[in-house]
Amino acid sequence: MGLLSNSLNLTGVIFLTHAVYSAYEHSLLTSSSSSSSSSGEITSLPLDITIETLLSLLVLCTGIVIGAPSLRPIQWAVWASSVEKEDHVSLEQRRALVEEKVRAGGTVGNPFAVLDQRNGFLDIRAKRREFADWVREGGAAK
Structure with a gap:
């Protein structure tokens, strides 16, 4: 087109x-x-x-x-579910989705992802995972 x-x-x-x-x-x-x-x-x-x-x-x-590119859904739930589906797929499927959306002229990914990230704050969940992995390995110092 x-x-x-x-x-x-x-x-x-x-x-x-x-x-x-x-x-x-x-x-x-x-x-x-x-x-x-x-x-x-x-x-x-x-x-x-x-x-x-x-x-x-x-x-x-x-x-x-x-x-003009295709219009985005007006309903928040429809848009949010499509973004959530993109977040829970493998890397190959995500690349295919991105290529398909780019060809269709739509937006790719979550435009509010920057707001979801908390730059400058400590990621407690990641630290807990690191600690659990450290305990499973025997608690030896690196």
Whole structure:
């Protein structure tokens, strides 16, 4: 979808630029002709410039929507369960999930993982595991 969305965006930007330039030229043309005739009538944009502007905006919006990544779930429970599932899989399965999500344009992992880590604090659970391992080994000094 990347090539299609990029080509639609490029086409939309080119046509929008042309429509804006045409509108500018039209405004210059009408201002120079109205100053010589001084009739005071207000002219509107020609129909072809208006149609080109609207179609270029439609093409540009379509390209942006096609190129946008998939939406994340709104419900917290759905998102949290998908993050929990990612945390409890093997390394190979996690790599496959990451590659799949990257291809789909979604987010990978828990964006709040930094908040779950307690940098600067002592990890009591890890110290208890180290102590239990030390006791199982016979309590010898290293």
